[in-house]
Amino acid sequence: MCNRCKWVNPSNPKYIKYHDSEWGVPLHSECELFELLILEGFQAGLSWECVLNKREDFRAAFDNFDVNKVASYDDKKLVSLLDDSRIIRNKRKIFASVKNAIVFKEIQIEFGTFDKYIWSFTDYKTVFEDYSTRTTSPLSDTISKDLKKRGMSFVGSTIIYSYLQAIGIIYAHGKECDLYKGN
């Protein structure tokens, strides 16, 4: 690939790989949908690059984002996460990941899968919207509101918009990128 979205740091191979092979590719795996939701929440106020650089450490610290395990973390595990210098040690974000795991599981029970729930908002279709257009949308507002109502946190509209781009519900490669697909 010769041309990439402007936000990609060309000197970071992790970022290039993420952009080229993961970002915007329709995602349907429960484990990965959960991982990205949590990682997007940890990104709040920081850069995605910072999170991406720590991704393997996050996987190690969070039991490979096994939602059942995360949902059952006890105080001892939470203390060990707060002491874990490999990850982003933000108390509110770490506590939210457990609550969000519990709600994620409730959604799985209600809809069969989280995949079914999250894709139902666009009738299982991808929406095309260049990343440079906006940082929230009526779609991310709706999903954010619903997740908050269910008890999740760190799921504001900007975080959800970014999440929808990551998991391919919003296809957002820009005009300057070889992966651009306009309407």
Ligand SMILES: [Zn+2]
């Ligand atoms: Zn791109």
